[in-house]
Every structure is written in C-alpha cells, then in structure tokens.
Amino acid sequence: MNIDTQNKIIAELSKELQIQLKDLSVHNLKDRLSIMKAAIRMLEEIPNLSDAHHQIVDGTDHDYSTVDQLNLSDIPSDCPDSREDTTNETIPLKPLAIQSDLGEDQGELLIREIQGAKADDKYISEKLIRVLNLEHHDIVKVTSNNDNFHVKLIKKGPGIPRADRVEFKFCYVEEEKGVLLIRHHREGFDLVPLPIGEFVISEDEIRKKEIRPGDIVDLAYLEQQPHYIQVIWKHATDVIPQTPPLPASSYKRSSLPTATERILPEYYKELRDKTVLVVGGDDRHADYRDAFASQGANFIGLKGDSTPDKVRTQVAKADVVVIVICAIRTRTGEFTPNICKNLKVPFTRVHKDGLGSILRAAAIPKSEGV
Numbered sequence: 001m002n003i004d005t006q007n008k009i010i011a012e013l014s015k016e017l018q019i020q021l022k023d024l025s026v027h028n029l030k031d032r033l034s035i036m037k038a039a040i041r042m043l044e045e046i047p048n049l050s051d052a053h054h055q056i057v058d059g060t061d062h063d064y065s066t067v068d069q070l071n072l073s074d075i076p077s078d079c080p081d082s083r084e085d086t087t088n089e090t091i092p093l094k095p096l097a098i099q100s101d102l103g104e105d106q107g108e109l110l111i112r113e114i115q116g117a118k119a120d121d122k123y124i125s126e127k128l129i130r131v132l133n134l135e136h137h138d139i140v141k142v143t144s145n146n147d148n149f150h151v152k153l154i155k156k157g158p159g160i161p162r163a164d165r166v167e168f169k170f171c172y173v174e175e176e177k178g179v180l181l182i183r184h185h186r187e188g189f190d191l192v193p194l195p196i197g198e199f200v201i202s203e204d205e206i207r208k209k210e211i212r213p214g215d216i217v218d219l220a221y222l223e224q225q226p227h228y229i230q231v232i233w234k235h236a237t238d239v240i241p242q243t244p245p246l247p248a249s250s251y252k253r254s255s256l257p258t259a260t261e262r263i264l265p266e267y268y269k270e271l272r273d274k275t276v277l278v279v280g281g282d283d284r285h286a287d288y289r290d291a292f293a294s295q296g297a298n299f300i301g302l303k304g305d306s307t308p309d310k311v312r313t314q315v316a317k318a319d320v321v322v323i324v325i326c327a328i329r330t331r332t333g334e335f336t337p338n339i340c341k342n343l344k345v346p347f348t349r350v351h352k353d354g355l356g357s358i359l360r361a362a363a364i365p366k367s368e369g370v
Contacts, residue, residue: 038158107154268363280304280324304328
C-alpha cells in the first residue's frame, strides 16, 4: 500500500480517536474503549497491508433492479455528502470472485456516509454496501469501466460503525391526513417509539423511493447534522392485498397495530441466534438476509446450482436449511436433502419464495434431518 493511502487511513483513524476522546467520562468509558482499541489495532496493521495476502470479494454495479448470480455465502463473515439511490431494489452482481493474492491491488479506506460510502472520493451505493456487507473502515478497491462500477473488498476493517453516524433500522411508515411519517421502529422483537420523535418523510423522498403507507424503511443521519435525516433503504416485503389505512389513533397503542402485523414478517423466537442456510432463490438473498436479521438470526445463501461439496460445507455451518425448490433447476434440489440427513441438520423444502414462507420454513422445519 502506498504512502498516500496509509496517511489517509491514519488521518481517518486519528479523527475517530479524537471523536471518542471528546467528552470521555466514566459513564461512557466502557462503550468507547472497544472502539478505541479497534482503531489502535488497525493502526498496528497498516505497516503490514502492503505485504499481506488477503481475500478479495468483488461485485459490479450495473444499476438494474434485481440480484443476479449472487452467492452471499462467498462473502467472508469476518470480512457527509450523500447521493440518492435510483432504485429501491438491489443491483445485479457478477459471480463473486475469490482471489488469494492482491497483486497490484492497494485499496482505499471506505468511509460510511449517511447513504452509501466513499472510497478515494468514489461513491459506493447503499445497495452495494448491503449486498457486499461492507462496513466503515473496510479497505476496498473501486474501479469504473464505462457504465459498470466495480468494487473489491481487500481487507475487513474493525467492524465498528462510524461514531457520528446514527441509523434506525426497520422503521414503520404511517399515514396521517395525507402525510407519510414515522413514529416507530423495530428493536429486537418490539416496535418502539423512534428516539428522535416523529419524522415526516419529504415529498421528494416519497417520489424517488416510491414509499407507501406500511413500508418498512431504514433512517440515518450524522450527529452534526441532526436535521438532515434521510430514508436510506426500503425493505422488500411480500405482496399483500391493499386495505384502507387505520385511523391515526390506532398507531398509538402500545401493542403492534394490525397494519404493521400485515407488513412485518411474523416473529419467530425459534430463529433467534440460529444460522439459517437458504439454497436457491438467488435473486432474493438480500431480502432474506434482512428478514432473518430482523429475527435475530444469521443468514447464509447458496445459489441453486451449487455443487455437492459447497452445499455440504455450508450445511455443516447451519442450524437449519431451507431449500427453495421453485427456484432450483438443477440436481441441487435433489442431493441437498440427503446431505442434510447425513449431517443431521433439520431442513424444509418450500415451493414459494416469499419472505413469510422462508421464515416459517426455517422456524418450523418439516424434517428433523434424520
């Protein structure tokens, strides 16, 4: 890694440490120590970045509306300007390439923004951040070729979120007197009031992201810009018949409102802390990962044409397996159940790829794997 890049990383880590040291007290010391230790560990690694051989994950941004040939299981698990996303869906990626030698790839420090991120002044969309599971202070290589945008993960960072960036996941969109607003978000298995109070979604964001009542979205902002809150992501939900919205007073009850229950997947306590492998349904893996994350579960995705060896490796890591039969056109759907039985891992074969079907199949497997 060249000197300029090393100096950029050092400058960013120095800024991070200064933020953590500001107003440090006995009340926040415990929370901030882990962040400061992670920054120090990364500083210690900088001299080794030019010589070490790291795993690379790459993806290409074509700015379409679906995911194509994406194998999220190949992404290593250990692995203020913002720009709008032009679509609410995930972009297509070429098959992920795993290399063992960096060669001339040097990489740049990824800085998380309100939406997406930047690396060497190049913007990386929120879609790629989520699909490639990129985090603040990862080392990436960004290149562009005509209309294609190429990102390589060179080295995982400390996995610590940007200190001055605040994000609220799984926020519920309500409608009152023709205005779309957010009052609640998911915290674990509960729907709780939004800590920042009521947030009204702008007409511009409603139009660009096609937001509707009942949608589930993520919000983010920077602490130094508390009035510049953005909707950064709209989660995919199953198609549900439309019904008239409930009166505004219905959303003030402490229990989950009926309209929310129609949109949010059912809660399955059985999935908490479980690792779920989904085989097939490649174009919905990003949606599945979000859905299982909301249940407190870990997600592994395999393409429908995966080899027996790859299936066996991932089944061994899983607590339960879901086989999306309707999305598999190869023998993978035939040999996967046998592998599950041999490894004694519970599994379910499903013929629908909706979020509700996948979650139910994982929570209540039809086969005990024996």
